[in-house]
Amino acid sequence: MKNRKKYPDLIQLGQNIRNLRKLKRFTQESLAFKTGIDRSYIGGIERGERNVSFLTLSTIAKCLSCDIAQLTKGIPCD
Amino acid sequence: MKNRKKYPDLIQLGQNIRNLRKLKRFTQESLAFKTGIDRSYIGGIERGERNVSFLTLSTIAKCLSCDIAQLTKGIPCD
Numbered sequence: 001m002k003n004r005k006k007y008p009d010l011i012q013l014g015q016n017i018r019n020l021r022k023l024k025r026f027t028q029e030s031l032a033f034k035t036g037i038d039r040s041y042i043g044g045i046e047r048g049e050r051n052v053s054f055l056t057l058s059t060i061a062k063c064l065s066c067d068i069a070q071l072t073k074g075i076p077c078d
Numbered sequence: 079m080k081n082r083k084k085y086p087d088l089i090q091l092g093q094n095i096r097n098l099r100k101l102k103r104f105t106q107e108s109l110a111f112k113t114g115i116d117r118s119y120i121g122g123i124e125r126g127e128r129n130v131s132f133l134t135l136s137t138i139a140k141c142l143s144c145d146i147a148q149l150t151k152g153i154p155c156d
Binding site for chain 2: 007009010013051052053054055057058067068069070072073075
C-alpha cells in the first residue's frame with residue numbers, strides 16, 4: 001500500500017459519508033451506480049484517502065438527499 | 079474568455095466564500111497570503127469557476143474561522 005499522508009478532515013468526511021450512506025440503505029455499489037462515481041473511488045473517499053472535489057461531494061449529497069453541510073459535520077474550524 | 083460550463087452549486091459556494099471573507103474583513107490578497115492559495119485561484123473560486131477540492135475548502139474555512147458547513151449553506155440537496 002503506497003504510503004499516503006492522512007488528513008483528519010478527509011477521514012471525518014469519509015466517515016460521515018459512510019454513516020449517511022448506510023443510514024439511507026445504500027451499498028457502495030448502489031451509490032456508485034446512482035452517482036456515476038466509480039465504486040472503488042467511493043471506497044477511497046470513505047477511507048479518507050481522496051481529496052474529493054466539491055462537485056463530487058455535491059453529487060453524493062444529492063444522491064443521499066442531504067445537505068453538503070451534513071457531510072461536513074464534525075470537521076473543526078480551529 | 080474560454081466558455082466554461084457554469085455550475086449553480088459552485089456559484090453559490092463562491093458567493094458564500096466572498097460574503098464570509100468580507101464579513102471577516104479579508105481582502106482576496108490577505109486571504110491568499112494567509113492560506114497560501116494563489117490570489118487569482120481565490121478569485122476563480124469566488125466567481126464559481128473552480129471545482130475546488132475539499133482540503134482547499136477546509137483551509138479557507140479554517141482561515142475564516144468558520145465551519146465548512148457555513149460555506150456550503152444554501153446549496154440545495156434536491
